[in-house]
Amino acid sequence: MTDGEAVADNVGVEGATAANGPPAPALAYAAFAAELRRFVLGVVRDPALADDVMQATFVKAVERGHEARAETAKGWLFRVAYHEALAARRREAARGKNERRLAGLRPRPATGPDEGLIRGEAVEAVRKALGKLPEDQRRVVLARIYEDKTFAEIAGEFGLPLGTVLTRMRRALEKLRRTMRPGD
Secondary structure (H helix, E strand, C coil): CCHHHHHHHHCCCCCCECCCCCEHHHHHHHHHHHHHHHHHHHHHCCHHHHHHHHHHHHHHHHHHHHHCCHHHHHHHHHHHHHHHHHHHHHHHHHHHHHHHHHHHHCCCCCCCCCHHHHHHHHHHHHHHHHHHCCHHHHHHHHHHHHCCCCHHHHHHHHCCCHHHHHHHHHHHHHHHHHHHCCCC
16 A cells, blocks of 8 residues: 555544554655645745645644545645645735835935925925815815725715716816926
């Protein structure tokens, strides 16, 4: 009997052992770890992350391996590893996105002595341009940009159709572009 057959006979039973030997997850690790790690490494493309996925996979094997049918133990283990690898990739992508977003929040060093003054003048010009917008357009712009609301939320809050909110935003942005255009 091969190691894989011994695992298939025992992984499906919680706490099962092969002739009073090691528990089934240990047998599964011995039989499939090398092949499983190569598979996971192909999915995540990062050795450290692959190790984390392997650990999470075998934790699930200990916790829920008894739910797998003995004849499909290897397939069950690879399926769990695949889903763990995808989840790990999503977490890494989200972490990278959050790090880039936080990096963008760092104060940028001033390039010259007038930087603060120029920025203050630009902010004041935007405030004046917003003040010149019709009230209905200004409310939509403020809700969207400063309150970070979705257009659907704005439509619900103001009791307007979504198309109306989108049109008001588009028209407001067109007016702001014309107002803020350099040389005007």
